[in-house]
Amino acid sequence: MAGNPINPARIDFTTLRLFCAVAQTGSITKGAERCHLALSAASRRMADFEAASKACLMERTAQGIRLTPAGHVALQHAMRLFQGFELFSNELSEYSSGSRGHVRLWANMSALVEFLPAALAGFLQRYPETRVEVEEQLTGDIVRAVVEGMADVGIFVAGAPTHGLNVRPYRVDELVVLCSQAHPLAAHDRIGFRHCLAHDFVGLNRGSSLLNTITTAAQEAGFPLRLRVQVRSFDAMCEMIAANLGIGVLPLGTCARKLGPWGLKVVHLDDAWARRQLLIATSANRTLSGSASLLVEHLAKA
Incomplete structure (x- = not known):
């Protein structure tokens, strides 16, 4: 039987975007810069994200951030969510511009x-x-x-x-x-x-x-x-x-x-x-x- 599901209200697109940026750069500092966030705010968001996920997603090493197996799964789903949101945004934009309708x-x-x-x-x-x-x-x-x-x-x-x-x-x-x-x-x-x-x-x-x-x-x-x-x-x-x-x-x-x-x-x-x-x-x-x-x-x- 599956455990308690993640509460989606605790995760927003800014946090998911930050998580993807941290995973891609291997650094919370660089991820914060890419997302135009203060380092303290970025660190807090990553901690809240892991707590909401009920899993350890990242390992801190001397070389930077490395994703755990759970972190790789989270990254795949985050990328799918962004692709879906981009498609959603583009299609609505097409309707508003008139190219679809x-x-x-x-x-x-x-x-x-x-x-x-x-x-x-x-x-x-x-x-x-x-x-x-x-x-x-x-x-x-x-x-x-x-x-x-x-x-x-x-x-x-x-x-x-x-x-x-x-x-x-x-x-x-x-x-x-x-x-x-x-x-x-x-x-x-x-x-x-x-x-x-x-x-x-x-x-x-x-x-x-x-x-x-x-x-x-x-x-x-x-x-x-x-x-x-x-x-x-x-x-x-x-x-x-x-x-x-x-x-x-x-x-x-x-x-x-x-x-x-x-x-x-x-x-x-x-x-x-x-x-x-x-x-x-x-x-x-x-x-x-x-x-x-x-x-x-x-x-x-x-």
Whole structure:
């Protein structure tokens, strides 16, 4: 049966550090100097340490201090404790600096498809211990999530209410008309949106900021939006447009790679609203974690 355990309250890290220094230098005097302690204080700490350990840890010889077998065991455990404390300290420091952590990022479809893949890849390569949880959401939901604390960082199109948020510019995307090569609009390189309203449209589902944008533009032009097909993604829009079921308005970056292989044509819009400012938003009422701050700075500079 084991004897009475050592009371940890009688041993602190200063004493353990001193014990290691004495063992390494073979001298209480040199150990005290290394730990910036007075010799009398160091001697008292070593005596208290041995008393708390209930064992003889050191032998005093003419050549200096020599560890006993029990002292060697104590040294091994002291070194492990210091290594554990160093790991503990370093990991907490990584969380406070932001190099390790968890960030919840909500973004609209345009940002998620056009800009975030490359930006997040660069961020995670630099901070591999940080986990970024990404969700694609509608603009209104993103704003509410950041305000209410469900998301740390949000990216959406300018124009939504931003009360309770800190916002900064992110990127600008260009909206273009996408049509099949067989469509009459394929003969144009640029066009005003009002001239597109004589044709059927493929659009996103209700609630998307992009659908709201073109619906508002149609109303201002005085023509109805002939929405023939509604889908949930840009890829699905491109498939429907390639099948000549209608034309669509999409961010240029989301469809640029599909033009040749899918038989699609981009027609640029003359309208000012076709260039949209994306914003990065964080809560104005909560302090960002270190990792979230690093992500915001990285995205702003990307």
